[in-house]
Amino acid sequence: MLGSRIVNWSNVLNVGPFAIKKVFCHHSAVSKGNRKLWKALLLIASGTTVGSASFIGYALYDASLREKLEKLHPQVSGTFAFIENMLPSSIRTMDLKSLKNISLKEPSKPKDIPIEEKVESQPSQKKVLVKASNSEKDNVNKNLEKKILAEVEHLEAAVRDAILAKKEVVAAAEHRSAVLKATMEDQKEFSNSLLPSFSRLENASQKDRDKDARARESINNVRRLLRDSKASVDDAVLSKNKQRLSDLTSELDSLQMEVDKVVTESKILSEYRRIVREGRGRFQDNLKMTFPNIHFDGNLNENELTALLACAFVRLDHLEAELHKATRIEKERIELALERQGEELSQLFDDELQRMRNDLNELKDAEIKQKVAQQKRHYESELSKQLKLQMTVQDELSTKKLDTLRKTLQEKHETELVQKLEEQSFQFQQRIADSLAEIQAIQQALEGI
Incomplete structure (x- = not known):
């Protein structure tokens, strides 16, 4: 059932x-x-x-x-x-x-770049561009330094040529002065050397003017190049070349003052010789008016000597008066020339002092800029270290979170x-x-x- x-x-x-x-x-x-x-x-x-x-x-x-x-x-x-x-x-x-x-796998998502990779990968192209720009900047700086070095070498060569030319002018002026003194002392053996000494001095002066103009132009070029390269070239390089420029300029100026001195002395001596020759000529002309038959190469008789003595006393009185007048005029002219020369020397001294002050200020500015650049690099280094430390701490905190x-x-x-x-x-x-x-x-x- x-x-x-x-x-x-x-x-x-x-x-x-x-x-x-x-x-x-x-x-x-x-x-x-x-x-x-x-x-x-x-x-x-x-x-x-x-x-x-x-x-x-x-x-x-x-x-x-x-x-x-x-x-x-x-x-x-x-x-x-x-x-x-x-x-x-x-x-x-x-x-x-x-x-x-x-482990239950989450639905697949697009693979995200880690934070560190993002931080590293995003500015990578910028780093390449910065490196490229830094390399180009270094190349430009090197080219400028080479250009400055070439200009300074050209300046040194031009100054050497100008110095040699100025020394030749000094030697020619001293030789002409010696010849002038000898001719005024009636040393006939030097009479044939007067014209060649003058030609030598003129040629040396012309050569000196050309060489000096080239040297001055080279000095201006170097000064302009150094001024335009302040923001690009290292301060040490600028200071070194500025000091070299100042030394060459001072050497050229000092030698130029010596040239001006000897040339001026030669001109004064030449002018004095001309005045003496003109005085002798006028005296001979006056004698011929009194004694038409006089011969300056022969001997005078007693009557001629007596008449010449009387004329000489009269002439001496006139010459004394003229001498006092000429002395006074010459004194005034010399005082005026000395005053003018003093003003020129004072102006040259002021210009040289101002130039030296400018060079000193530029050297100080270069030193200050160098110190500022060092402080800036130190600050940037410390800032970079702090930023790296903060980024490390932040990364650790992000990892912990x-x-x-x-x-x-x-x-x-x-x-x-x-x-x-x-x-x-x-x-x-x-x-x-x-x-x-x-x-x-x-x-x-x-x-x-």
């Missing part, structure tokens, strides 16, 4: 569809009218078996769910033992902890996972309870048939 055969839940869980098939075969003698009921029973049993199997499979991995299930339904403990004996040992030993340790955020998200994820597992466990418990209730109802219905 069907009522005498009670369907045990543990048997259903142990053998699955085989138990349903056995029950169906055992009651095959039932009338056709009740076959629909058996079909419904078969579908319910199959769905229940599948749901129960999946629920039991989950319970194998969740120890807490298994304990709760065994407390609610002690008869399922045998089913769990039977299934565990059939499963491989690697699967049998898995638990909830192994599920928690499984990222680690903390990662740990927080991981803990939150694990908490949510545990909550979801508990919710699913509770839902499975409800489903198994409902399934048990349905099976008991079916069992009771079968017992009542």
